[in-house]
Amino acid sequence: MMDKTKYFVVKKKAIPEVLLKVVETKRLLATNRGMTIQEATDEIGISRSSFYKYKDDIFPFHENEKGQTVTMVIQLDDTPGAMAELLQKVAEYKANILTIHQSIPINGVATITLSVEVLAGTGNMSDMVDELEQHEGVHYLKIVGRE
Missing domain, CATH: 3.30.70.260 (ACT domain)
Incomplete structure (x- = not known):
């Protein structure tokens, strides 16, 4: 029987570098309100298409999820x-x-x-x-x- 779970907790070392860079780009955009997506992706070193492809699919896991x-x-x-x-x-x-x-x-x-x-x-x-x-x-x- 196939597991229907759609969300996983994965150690950072198992995540492909492009996904980590997407998270970093999102953090950069959140902390620098005037920064464009192009500027942020250039600074982090990923393509805009990679950012757009994964931006809604990866989020950092916070140890303290309560109040989130x-x-x-x-x-x-x-x-x-x-x-x-x-x-x-x-x-x-x-x-x-x-x-x-x-x-x-x-x-x-x-x-x-x-x-x-x-x-x-x-x-x-x-x-x-x-x-x-x-x-x-x-x-x-x-x-x-x-x-």
């Missing part, structure tokens, strides 16, 4: 109760919902930006994201930020 904010973009069917069911899943994991923004549905699909805070009693975030992603009516889910 996770922001997701979710595309969801525009059906009565669909968002309520999704938010109920978040509540089951005891994550604190900080913000919800829903766009006007287009062709029966709404785009939702959801920010949640990981607290001391919050369940496994990887499991929560996996359940949200597998939820009926969800077309797309992507983690767009972690602070």
Whole structure:
């Protein structure tokens, strides 16, 4: 039986150099607000295409995850109760919902930006994201930020 886990904790020495450089580029952009992506990638020594390819897929793991904010973009069917069911899943994991923004549905699909805070009693975030992603009516889910 294939494991459905989509998130892993990997030691730094096992991560390809390009991914480490993507993380460093993101850190550089976050600390130097006026810096362009081209300037940051040039300074770190990776191509812009490598940065764009991996920028949403790698985040540093913080030992103290509690109090961390996770922001997701979710595309969801525009059906009565669909968002309520999704938010109920978040509540089951005891994550604190900080913000919800829903766009006007287009062709029966709404785009939702959801920010949640990981607290001391919050369940496994990887499991929560996996359940949200597998939820009926969800077309797309992507983690767009972690602070």
